[in-house]
Amino acid sequence: MRGDVHDIGKNLVDIILTNNGYNVVNLGIKQPVSAILDAAEEHKADVIGMSGLLVKSTVIMKENLEELNQRDLAAKYPVILGGAALTRAYVEQDLHEIYQGEVRYARDAFEGLRLMDALMAVKRGIPGAALPELKQRRVKAAAAVRNTEQLPAEGPRRSDVATDNPVPTPPFLxxxxxxxxxxxxxxxxxxxxxxxxxxxxxxxxxxxxxxxxxxxxxxxxxxxxxxxxxxxxxxxxxxxxxxxxxxxxxxxxxxxxxxxxxxxxxxxxxxxxxxxxxxxxxxxxxxxxxxxxxxxxxxxxxxxxxxxxxxxxxxxxxxxxxxxxxxxxxxxxxxxxxxxxxxxxxxxxxxxxxxxxxxxxxxxxxxxxxxxxxxxxxxxxxxxxxxxxxxxxxxxxxxxxxxxxxxxxxxxxxxxxxxxxxx
Missing domain, CATH: 3.10.196.10 (Vitamin B12-dependent methionine synthase, activation domain)
Incomplete structure (x- = not known):
């Protein structure tokens, strides 16, 4: 399990899964994909989890999944992704199209637990076991309208915020x-x-x-x-x-x-x-x-x-x-x-x-x-x-x-x- 910068979300996942009978190999933060895959092989992992807090984490997750593809490990390792930088649509549409195995988005540790239960039930061949359906991206009409309301090519660059308010004098600079x-x-x-x-x-x-x-x-x-x-x-x-x-x-x-x-x-x-x-x-x-x-x-x-x-x-x-x-x-x-x-x-x-x-x-x-x-x-x-x-x-x-x-x-x-x- 890889975390990004701060530990609390990753550690909460660790706590929830461990308390529900899973063995979690917690690698800490900022781990390269090579370290993740080495640990997965060493510990015979069933699932790999990664989280991303920062915007550039979206790129890192994509690169990590591509690395699993290149190593022919996608079919072996389902991946659960979460974190503030990622969205369900990005994971279950954009990244799912790239990854040659199963990848799902977990909004929080409890959804991660439900996904783990589903993945393990499928792996064990339990009758009726299945992963949740992939989230389909929906483009709302309002979003389409909003895209047409861009700033004009010419015209005032400032809003209507008042410009005559008093400027305070600070006690020091x-x-x-x-x-x-x-x-x-x-x-x-x-x-x-x-x-x-x-x-x-x-x-x-x-x-x-x-x-x-x-x-x-x-x-x-x-x-x-x-x-x-x-x-x-x-x-x-x-x-x-x-x-x-x-x-x-x-x-x-x-x-x-x-x-x-x-x-x-x-x-x-x-x-x-x-x-x-x-x-x-x-x-x-x-x-x-x-x-x-x-x-x-x-x-x-x-x-x-x-x-x-x-x-x-x-x-x-x-x-x-x-x-x-x-x-x-x-x-x-x-x-x-x-x-x-x-x-x-x-x-x-x-x-x-x-x-x-x-x-x-x-x-x-x-x-x-x-x-x-x-x-x-x-x-x-x-x-x-x-x-x-x-x-x-x-x-x-x-x-x-x-x-x-x-x-x-x-x-x-x-x-x-x-x-x-x-x-």
């Missing part, structure tokens, strides 16, 4: 590092709904009886075992925009770097660059950047739990660590809004905060308005997050995993929107 942030400072920003339901998979009637007691237990353990190393590097930079580009300037007004963002091909035709003063306006705007982390110790602790088969504790601590990193990001985002003088618009309660009922959106790399993960390299050059122990992988993933980055946009109309080809 450049970067600052803040380390040793106490848990009590950001724990109140923890999204318990995302933790209990999304990460821990608890039903509503289990939140009070199971969720909150377990949360108190973990928070106490984090404090007593000193597993958190919360730190932030953030900064403010002068900038202007030009068409779809946000141009970050040095203090002398020269270009330092630029980000190119996708533009909607319909609706308001929004682009992140529109929320900043244009180069032609003669005015200079300001953009905030931040990287936060809760450190590497908590990741080491989760890995230790997985290694000792403490699966419940592993899943709970991993989920909590991810949500604490997000809580820290929200906490510091509020700090940035306050420093820019736009925090007066913040709602009183956390619910309003989580529904973004404030001025000044925080956009993390990889999301629809700013999908290009390679832009993390530009943020890293500007902020130098290695000062708080955060590094970028070759795939532009943040390590430790419990870290987030963001572009903070002060414009009052800034909101979350879809742009480019992201669903």
């Amino acid at each position: 450049g970067t600052r590092v803040v380390k040793g942030i106490p848990l009590k400072e950001y724990a109140s920003w923890l999204d318990e709904g995302a933790l209990f339901k999304g990460q821990w998979g608890l039903k509503r009637d289990m939140i009070d009886s199971v969720g909150r007691p377990r949360l108190r237990l973990w928070l106490n353990r984090l404090r007593t075992e000193n597993l958190l190393e919360a730190a932030v590097v953030y900064g403010y930079f002068p900038c202007v925009s030009k068409d779809d580009d946000l141009i970050v300037l040095d203090e002398q007004g020269n270009e330092r770097t630029r980000f190119t963002f996708p533009r909607q091909d319909r609706d308001r035709r929004l682009c992140l660059a529109d929320f900043f003063r244009s180069e032609e306006s003669g005015q200079v705007d300001v953009v905030g950047l931040q990287v936060v982390t809760v450190g590497s110790r908590i990741g080491e602790a989760t890995a230790g739990l997985f290694g000792t088969d403490a699966y419940r504790d592993y899943l709970e601590l991993h989920g909590l660590s991810v949500q604490l990193a997000e809580a820290l990001a929200e906490y510091w985002h509020a700090r940035v809004r306050a420093e820019l003088g736009i925090g007066v618009h913040d709602p009183a309660g956390l619910d309003g905060m989580l529904r973004t009922q404030y001025q000044g959106c925080r956009y993390s790399l990889g999301y629809p308005a700013c999908p290009d993960l390679e832009d993390r390299g530009k943020i890293a050059d500007l902020l130098r997050p290695e000062r708080i122990g955060v590094e970028l992988s070759e795939e532009f993933q943040l390590h430790p995993e419990q870290s987030t980055d963001a572009i903070v946009v002060h414009h009052p109309e800034a909101s979350y929107f879809n742009a480019g080809g992201r669903p």
